[in-house]
Amino acid sequence: MRTEPPLLKVSHLCTSFHTGSEQVRAVEDVSIEVNSRQIVALVGESGSGKSVTAMSILGLLDPPGTIDSGEIWLGGTNLRECTSRQLRKLRGTEMAVIFQDPMNALNPVLSIGRQIIETIILHRRVSRQEARVLAIQQMQQAGLANPEQLLGKYPFQISGGMCQRVMIAIALVSGAGLLIADEPTTALDVTIQAQILKELDRIRWANDVGILFITHDLGVVAELADYVYVMKSGRIVESGNVFDMFSSPVHPYTKYLMDCR
Numbered sequence: 001m002r003t004e005p006p007l008l009k010v011s012h013l014c015t016s017f018h019t020g021s022e023q024v025r026a027v028e029d030v031s032i033e034v035n036s037r038q039i040v041a042l043v044g045e046s047g048s049g050k051s052v053t054a055m056s057i058l059g060l061l062d063p064p065g066t067i068d069s070g071e072i073w074l075g076g077t078n079l080r081e082c083t084s085r086q087l088r089k090l091r092g093t094e095m096a097v098i099f100q101d102p103m104n105a106l107n108p109v110l111s112i113g114r115q116i117i118e119t120i121i122l123h124r125r126v127s128r129q130e131a132r133v134l135a136i137q138q139m140q141q142a143g144l145a146n147p148e149q150l151l152g153k154y155p156f157q158i159s160g161g162m163c164q165r166v167m168i169a170i171a172l173v174s175g176a177g178l179l180i181a182d183e184p185t186t187a188l189d190v191t192i193q194a195q196i197l198k199e200l201d202r203i204r205w206a207n208d209v210g211i212l213f214i215t216h217d218l219g220v221v222a223e224l225a226d227y228v229y230v231m232k233s234g235r236i237v238e239s240g241n242v243f244d245m246f247s248s249p250v251h252p253y254t255k256y257l258m259d260c261r
């Protein structure tokens with residue numbers, strides 16, 4: 001029987017930062033998998049290596065960061081063999097990312113409409129008029145009310161929660177199957193946080209998206225994730241489905257994180 005490869009498969013990833021003669025290993029032998037329509041949490045304290053793992057996958061590591069070894073497969077594509085140009089294209093079409101601070105992720109001097117419409121034109125062969133219609137649809141899908149009105153607004157004129165929904169709309173425009181969400185709700189207040197989490201849960205089914213959700217918040221993990229990887233000092237120390245992990249954590253660090261909640 002032929003089985004589909006996982007949407008994302010990271011095997012034995014090691015990533016370091018080299019400064020002068022020093023080498024800091026930020027990610028050590030990390031293996032993770034994400035399947036379509038699955039929400040997989042990568043959880044750990046600040047500095048545990050979550051973002052460096054995400055940036056390694058996305059091909060967005062800034063120097064002096066380098067991947068030392070390991071494999072990263074996106075479906076049938078070996079990302080470690082891709083050129084930066086190929087990775088840039090994949091980031092627009094197959095994988096997308098949303099970050100913690102949506103206000104900063106958007107261009108402050110361009111209207112919301114322009115940013116979504118430009119992204120659509122970049123990815124699809126459509127006229128500006130058609131792109132506008134698609135932008136409105138996409139914004140509606142991301143839970144934004146009055147999208148026509150929103151198109152003319154600038155990021156500073158809308159709330160943080162709305163900015164994050166705009167980022168989700170931009171991420172979905174490409175039809176990417178993998179969404180990496182790096183602490184996407186940390187900068188938002190609790191009510192808005194809950195709305196965005198609900199939105200992410202909805203889009204994984206509606207858009208067939210697999211989500212790698214990076215967080216330090218185990219409450220969010222319990223609410224949203226199917227599967228969890230716990231990261232400490234660059235390593236995965238425990239992994240399992242969310243129910244098992246919360247009912248019987250094995251590693252002392254997982255227990256410690258739970259006690260901190």
Ligand SMILES: Nc1ncnc2c1ncn2[C@@H]1O[C@H](COP(=O)(O)OP(=O)(O)OP(=O)(O)O)[C@@H](O)[C@H]1O
Nearest residue numbers: 017024026044045046047048049050051052053216
């Ligand atoms: N630009 C850099 N130069 C040198 N070392 C770095 C750099 N960026 C990250 N690191 C190293 O990688 C480690 C992991 O950082 P990372 O940002 O992945 O942690 P994190 O788990 O995402 O934490 P946070 O939740 O605070 O973002 C850091 O502790 C640091 O040692």
